[in-house]
Amino acid sequence: MIELRHISKSYRVQHGINVVLDDVSVLFPSNRNIGILGLNGAGKSTLLRIIGNVEPPDSGEIYKDVIVSWPIGFTGGIQPEMTGREGTRFISRIYGADIYDTENFVEEFSELGRYFDMEVKTYSSGMRSRLGFSISMALDFECYLVDEATSVGDRRFREKYRSAFMERKEKSTLIMVSHQASTIIDFCDMAAVLKDGKLVLFDSVEEGMEVYGENISAEKRH
């Protein structure tokens, strides 16, 4: 279970202040996979980073009783000058995992081949997310924060991590951010919609989708 209490976050932009989260209080239950929907720039990624302790909120508190991953996305976390192997070792060191087990798992699972020993800056975005995703799979989190990562990579790999997620559905859950409705439908059984700094939780994906659809058409009218 992850609980957010009165979380606020805003950024200073050129003209004024952009409020991303405005006094958000919400409880994510432990046994559900939650998809967070929102238009581009609504602050979905920021929300995920705050849940993952990457970035501190301006105010409010977060309570967790599960081990949460870092937000797994296109780019996050691995320095461009590191090779895939070095990145894997670094992350497994900071999480206190067995380095060789992790390394072996990632090398096989990511299917990066010789790229595993090349600098991450030479990777395509799909390869990058494959690496990040494979490392996170090796580390056995109770809750995975996924930031659009599932929408990149080729179809075959997408199938692979889809089944990897389904396999561990018993012990770990998912909080996923996407503006692609289809990804959310595939993975999640609960939805939350982020709009104008407010986060509304829906018990089913369908309900969330409906509201999100209204948001989109409202946006188009402007």
Add this chain to the structure above:
Amino acid sequence: MEFVKPNLSDALLAICRVNFALMLRETKTRYGRLQIGYIWAFLEPILVISVLSVVFKYIRMREMPGMPLAQFLISGFIPFMLFRDIVTQSMTGVRRNLQLLYFPQVQIMDFFTARTLLEFSTTLVVFPTLVFLVAFTGYENVIVHDILGIFLGLIMISIFGFGIGIGLGALVPLFPSLQIMVQSVYLRPLFFLSGVFFTIDMIPEAVRPYASLNPILQIIEYIRSSYFVTYESTYVDFKYLFFTILGTLLVGLLLQRAFRRYAYRI
């Protein structure tokens, strides 16, 4: 409802893991993309000290009071290099490692502590290596008087460098040009003002009280007094050193506290 409260030993373990991982990481990138990498940590002082030795021996024709020349230079340049590297690396450390903040257990402060620990432990290898080199080549007689004193001096200079480093590291994201300014208006003159190649007795008496306000000069004086049984500096004021180092550390921490969020522009 029960929440997991972070406990102290877990937190300390996490900090140790992160620092260890960062140190290994930084060892590899210590000198950017240069192929010679870590070897440069040994090569630089060897080269600098060789050049300075030649200059002193044949051009300036000077003898140091009670100190063999090469060891005199080693005991001055190595501590200075330690300080300089901690400060310069601290200024770029955040930018270099920004992506790693993506992992919740990695904190900005870890970049500074890991780097300082790395520079310190590097010095613990480089310093004796150079002294052994001098001894084995028979270049000079080597008698090290008080190893513990040297060690303490290196710790002092590291903490002082760390204090300056975190302070500047907090300001550099706000004022990027600060980095170049520090290199040219602070570190370069400091090399000539910190007693790397003179002792305080060798400069005019009138300027000594001002020169000794520089804590690095005092620490180098202290290291030399510990190294050489034949040299004892009268300008080492422990109370002064203690309070300047502590004060610097405090100001550095306050600057970190105040400007930390500017680093989070990932």
